[in-house]
Amino acid sequence: MMTWKEVLSDAVPTALAVEIETFENQVSLKKQGKLDDKIFAETRLRRGVYGQRYDNGRRQDGIAEQVLLFPSQGLTKGPETLWDAPGMQRIKIPFGGLNPDQMRVLADLAEEYSDGVCHVTTRQDIQLHYVHLEDTPPMAWRLAAVGITTREACGNTVRNVTACPRAGVCPDETFDVTPYAHATAQFLGGHPDTQDFGRKFKVAFSGCGGHACGLVSMHDLGAIAATKVVDGVETRGFETYVGGGLGTVPYAAKLFDAFVPEEEFLPLAQAISRVFARLGEKKQRARARIKFLVAELGIDEFRKLVLEERARLAPDPRWTAHLGETPAGGGQPRQTVQPSNGGARPSGFDRWQETNVTAQRQTGYSMATITLPLGDLTSRQMRQLASIAEAYVGDAVRLTVEQNIVLRWVNDADLLALHSAVAAIGLAEPDASTIADITACPGTDTCKLGIASSRGLAGELRAHLAELVQTHDEAVRRLHIKISGCFNSCAQHHVADIGFYGVSRNVDKYRVPHFQVVLGGQWDQNAGAYGLAIGAVPSKNVPAALKRIVDRFVDDRTDSETFQQFIDRVGKRALKDSFADLSRVPSYDEKPEFYSDWGDPRVFTLADMGVGECAGEVVAVGAFDLAAAEAQVFEAQIQLDESDFERADALAYQAMLLAARGLVKQELMEVSENPDEVVREFRARFYDTALFHDKYAGGKFAQYFFDRHEQPPKVTGDTARRLVEEAQLFLEAAHACVARLSTRPVIAVADAIRT
Amino acid sequence: MDHATNQLQRIGLKLFIDDSAGIEPRAVVPIFHRWIQTHAIDQLLIDVADYDHLPEGPRVVLVAHEGNFALDNSGGRLGLQYVRKQPIDGPLPARLRVLFDTLAHAARLLEEDPLLAGRLRFRGEELEVVANDRLLAPNTAEAFDAVQAALAPLLAQLYPGETCTINRTPDPLERLTLTSLAPDSVSLTTLISRLAG
Numbered sequence: 001m002m003t004w005k006e007v008l009s010d011a012v013p014t015a016l017a018v019e020i021e022t023f024e025n026q027v028s029l030k031k032q033g034k035l036d037d038k039i040f041a042e043t044r045l046r047r048g049v050y051g052q053r054y055d056n057g058r059r060q061d062g063i064a065e066q067v068l069l070f071p072s073q074g075l076t077k078g079p080e081t082l083w084d085a086p087g088m089q090r091i092k093i094p095f096g097g098l099n100p101d102q103m104r105v106l107a108d109l110a111e112e113y114s115d116g117v118c119h120v121t122t123r124q125d126i127q128l129h130y131v132h133l134e135d136t137p138p139m140a141w142r143l144a145a146v147g148i149t150t151r152e153a154c155g156n157t158v159r160n161v162t163a164c165p166r167a168g169v170c171p172d173e174t175f176d177v178t179p180y181a182h183a184t185a186q187f188l189g190g191h192p193d194t195q196d197f198g199r200k201f202k203v204a205f206s207g208c209g210g211h212a213c214g215l216v217s218m219h220d221l222g223a224i225a226a227t228k229v230v231d232g233v234e235t236r237g238f239e240t241y242v243g244g245g246l247g248t249v250p251y252a253a254k255l256f257d258a259f260v261p262e263e264e265f266l267p268l269a270q271a272i273s274r275v276f277a278r279l280g281e282k283k284q285r286a287r288a289r290i291k292f293l294v295a296e297l298g299i300d301e302f303r304k305l306v307l308e309e310r311a312r313l314a315p316d317p318r319w320t321a322h323l324g325e326t327p328a329g330g331g332q333p334r335q336t337v338q339p340s341n342g343g344a345r346p347s348g349f350d351r352w353q354e355t356n357v358t359a360q361r362q363t364g365y366s367m368a369t370i371t372l373p374l375g376d377l378t379s380r381q382m383r384q385l386a387s388i389a390e391a392y393v394g395d396a397v398r399l400t401v402e403q404n405i406v407l408r409w410v411n412d413a414d415l416l417a418l419h420s421a422v423a424a425i426g427l428a429e430p431d432a433s434t435i436a437d438i439t440a441c442p443g444t445d446t447c448k449l450g451i452a453s454s455r456g457l458a459g460e461l462r463a464h465l466a467e468l469v470q471t472h473d474e475a476v477r478r479l480h481i482k483i484s485g486c487f488n489s490c491a492q493h494h495v496a497d498i499g500f501y502g503v504s505r506n507v508d509k510y511r512v513p514h515f516q517v518v519l520g521g522q523w524d525q526n527a528g529a530y531g532l533a534i535g536a537v538p539s540k541n542v543p544a545a546l547k548r549i550v551d552r553f554v555d556d557r558t559d560s561e562t563f564q565q566f567i568d569r570v571g572k573r574a575l576k577d578s579f580a581d582l583s584r585v586p587s588y589d590e591k592p593e594f595y596s597d598w599g600d601p602r603v604f605t606l607a608d609m610g611v612g613e614c615a616g617e618v619v620a621v622g623a624f625d626l627a628a629a630e631a632q633v634f635e636a637q638i639q640l641d642e643s644d645f646e647r648a649d650a651l652a653y654q655a656m657l658l659a660a661r662g663l664v665k666q667e668l669m670e671v672s673e674n675p676d677e678v679v680r681e682f683r684a685r686f687y688d689t690a691l692f693h694d695k696y697a698g699g700k701f702a703q704y705f706f707d708r709h710e711q712p713p714k715v716t717g718d719t720a721r722r723l724v725e726e727a728q729l730f731l732e733a734a735h736a737c738v739a740r741l742s743t744r745p746v747i748a749v750a751d752a753i754r755t
Numbered sequence: 756m757d758h759a760t761n762q763l764q765r766i767g768l769k770l771f772i773d774d775s776a777g778i779e780p781r782a783v784v785p786i787f788h789r790w791i792q793t794h795a796i797d798q799l800l801i802d803v804a805d806y807d808h809l810p811e812g813p814r815v816v817l818v819a820h821e822g823n824f825a826l827d828n829s830g831g832r833l834g835l836q837y838v839r840k841q842p843i844d845g846p847l848p849a850r851l852r853v854l855f856d857t858l859a860h861a862a863r864l865l866e867e868d869p870l871l872a873g874r875l876r877f878r879g880e881e882l883e884v885v886a887n888d889r890l891l892a893p894n895t896a897e898a899f900d901a902v903q904a905a906l907a908p909l910l911a912q913l914y915p916g917e918t919c920t921i922n923r924t925p926d927p928l929e930r931l932t933l934t935s936l937a938p939d940s941v942s943l944t945t946l947i948s949r950l951a952g
Contacts, residue, residue: 001759001762001891002759002890002891003890004890007890053802054801054802059791059801059802061788061791061792062788062792066791066792068799068801068820069799070799070820071820084820085801086801086818086820104928108889111887112765112887112888112889115804115813115816115818115823115825116812116813116825117806117809117812117813129804130804130818130823132840373808373809374808376806376808376809377809378811378812378813380811380812380829381811381812383928383929387928426809426810426811445804445805455805456805459805459807459808462808599784599805600784600788600803600805601784601785601788602788
């Protein structure tokens with residue numbers, strides 16, 4: 001039978017063809033049982049071929065766990081990952097730059113191998129879901145033929161290099177970072193010095209320090225365009241940051257150098273990679289990101305090691321080959337600039353123009369944002385948008401970290417026609433980058449780590465918030481909401497004005513989906529500040545809780561006060577109090593809908609729960625202590641806000657002790673209050689037995705507790721903030737542990753699926 | 756029949772819902788979940804994907820190993836689509852027959868579901884066939900002829916004595932798509948009985 005490889009191999013660069021053929025061979029070898037599970041898993045991950053929820057062949061259907069009897073039973077594509085189980089294909093799009101041909105191929109692949117939907121991620125990737133492993137090599141051939149590689153889209157590698165989608169056209173940028181982002185992606189991708197990392201490594205570029213577009217502060221390596229006059233000549237370079245990252249506990253990147261000359265950026269990136277590969281943690285996955293290495297060494301020592309490494313590097317012509325290049329995918333005007341003729345303005349145009357159109361630096365041209373609900377568009381929309389882009393802007397298409405698409409170089413005279421064209425394919429939704437333009441990770445829809453339905457909640461909130469955009473002023477409209485399905489921050493909830501992440505709580509032997517409310521984050525200034533969780537709310541009460549917070553802001557803010565300033569003035573305690581009543585979960589009999597997640601009628605569950613004797617008592621005691629610990633960690637956060645870091649540190653530690661002691665009391669009622677004894681008993685009864693371990697994170701949350709107990713830090717704002725975050729995660733793990741020790745509810749079929 | 760199109764395995768079939776039904780696509784979310792619980796369809800049913808925020812797309816998808824069922828609103832026309840992913844034996848006409856049988860039985864389950872209270876009716880006279888494989892069946896006249904020929908026996912069985920009008924999606928960038936329309940309206944139950952006969 002004819003194959004895509006036969007049809008396209010001449011169109012694919014040799015190096016890429018070799019890589020894809022190698023992967024094809026590895027798939028074949030694995031199918032024959034000739035490759036180890038772990039090795040193959042890392043191999044496919046490095047090709048962006050991910051696992052997906054239920055790929056272990058088990059699924060809770062709302063009544064019971066079903067075993068999914070895939071035909072290739074026994075054959076796996078990784079540990080506990082079945083061969084035939086649908087997975088996710090992540091496709092790296094460096095700096096989010098796409099051309100119409102690439103958009104068409106993405107559309108075709110989504111249609112033929114996925115479910116007909118293209119999903120834009122928060123790191124300017126495209127993800128296709130429900131893909132069969134054996135379809136991924138032909139997908140790779142088809143992508144490679146239009147210049148896209150999935151190489152290192154996942155795994156412990158250099159992930160997609162992101163950049164401001166306005167690069168090259170933004171009125172506020174220092175210079176266009178596009179060629180540098182492109183060169184970095186080309187240079188670091190597949191480089192021998194980036195192949196031995198303990199964890200992933202993310203790079204971002206921004207054209208300025210003020211806007212959020214590049215999110216430099218939350219990246220492993222971040223670069224902000226800068227210039228410097230040297231001998232009377234303006235030279236280009238980058239304000240360079242290292243060691244940032246979100247994940248479970250966010251770290252703000254440290255300034256490595258206020259000005260790295262442009263010709264020095266790639267060698268510096270290479271040297272950083274070598275130091276990270278050599279000294280970064282390899283065994284403990286939870287501490288393997290470069291942020292831990294930078295924190296452990298201190299930025300000064302880290303800088304010293306990197307510069308020593310830099311001095312040893314042999315020159316590489318690729319370091320400077322891109323300098324002076326025309327920006328890749330930077331776009332060029334498609335038509336002669338014409339003045340708008342003031343034609344009739346169709347319904348919806350004005351609002352769309354107000355929220356989705358931004359003037360470019362170049363007079364007469366604009367950027368138009370295509371708002372994508374939940375980051376999704378259908379294959380047909382992607383294909384039709386490709387034709388519209390071809391007509392109006394050519395190659396100037398970018399994906400954004402807000403899960404939208406930007407068309408650049410739109411002739412202002414074409415805006416009306418462009419609006420009509422995108423409206424005709426259902427893509428003229430307004431409200432880009434407003435409170436209604438919610439970012440959400442896949443969550444429980446498809447992610448194996450998801451706890452609660454981030455997309456379900458986002459869909460619900462969108463309906464509630466569209467009205468706010470029209471009825472409130474700029475300060476409310478420009479709030480950013482981001483929702484992650486768990487604590488891993490894929491939706492970047494820490495840097496939202498109002499963030500949420502999924503957790504669960506045990507109520508009357510049921511698991512109830514909740515979201516932690518995260519306040520205090522800052523989207524601008526390249527993700528300038530991280531928020532903290534102030535309390536969990538049942539999923540079904542989140543819209544009401546959000547309304548209370550927004551209403552309070554609307555009613556109580558002073559003139560020109562930003563949301564961050566408002567939070568600082570009013571205080572998190574007052575804001576938490578404003579929705580405290582919404583934290584209560586009604587009984588199942590009273591409101592059964594609280595026991596299902598948004599968009600999913602199944603009775604909520606995380607996974608199998610163990611059944612123990614005296615389960616009810618266990619839950620009661622544990623819940624009591626955890627509630628006390630939650631109050632403690634919230635108090636720690638208040639102290640953190642008031643810059644009493646010593647007190648915040650102490651309270652966060654005490655919260656962990658209290659939660660650990662509560663767990664120990666389930667087995668040993670007379671446990672002492674002596675911290676050493678609590679730690680010893682907790683370690684023996686819950687850590688060594690793995691009872692406390694998260695299914696995916698293992699024992700890392702307990703390790704936070706042990707680390708603080710054994711090595712109290714020299715307290716600073718950074719360490720205190722981190723401990724508060726760690727204490728919150730420890731409490732979430734304690735909640736999950738209590739749940740595992742409780743009894744799974746037995747529910748009649750009629751109740752299990754609500755209509 | 757030695758045309759590459761005859762090797763086609765990735766095929767989508769869609770039955771359209773009568774416009775008067777007034778069905779909210781999300782109404783099928785709990786139904787699809789129940790089908791998974793009760794193994795209502797003889798396929799390995801895996802999960803339900805809710806894309807209700809994409810008005811002209813696969814609004815709700817029931818993901819199965821063999822193929823996906825979607826309450827699909829592509830082109831603004833709501834219907835139930837079955838898109839086969841895994842290969843099945845036999846020549847293309849026989850495969851099309853198997854696929855239609857699968858789709859029709861799923862459609863009948865929906866029609867009979869108490870949650871929809873008898874409001875949903877499929878237009879048995881109209882059938883959409885999508886060749887979901889641009890390699891084996893590009894949207895060309897030649898491939899169209901091949902698929903049309905393979906479809907003919909099924910149409911003859913479903914609509915005996917009638918001549919169906921068959922149209923092809925003209926846009927060469929879109930998948931090869933054939934829409935067959937029989938002159939007289941016909942119920943799903945009738946189609947299923949004709950197929951069994």
